[in-house]
Amino acid sequence: MEDILNKCPLCGSNLEYHSLYQFSKVYKILKSGKLSSRPKRDDECPMECGFISCMNPDCEFCTNCDLEVENDGKYNIYQEGEVYKINEKST
Numbered sequence: 001m002e003d004i005l006n007k008c009p010l011c012g013s014n015l016e017y018h019s020l021y022q023f024s025k026v027y028k029i030l031k032s033g034k035l036s037s038r039p040k041r042d043d044e045c046p047m048e049c050g051f052i053s054c055m056n057p058d059c060e061f062c063t064n065c066d067l068e069v070e071n072d073g074k075y076n077i078y079q080e081g082e083v084y085k086i087n088e089k090s091t
């Protein structure tokens, strides 16, 4: 059964999408041996990676960065355009 993924399939709570970014700030080392007060470069490298987790702290629903539900082969989560969808595999 295909459904829009707008709530946790286990407990019905809201979900969050965690988008992972990697930041690196590059500082110049001055003659005094200290770092310059301002970063020389401010690199923002988005790692194309993210996962979905349930906002209920008592719920274990969580996907990995491939949107696979860990410890559970029951759900198939995917993105269609901007919409996340969930497909419950019938056994």
Ligand SMILES: [Zn+2]
Pocket: 008, 009, 010, 011, 012, 013, 054, 055, 056, 059, 060, 061
């Ligand atoms: Zn949940």
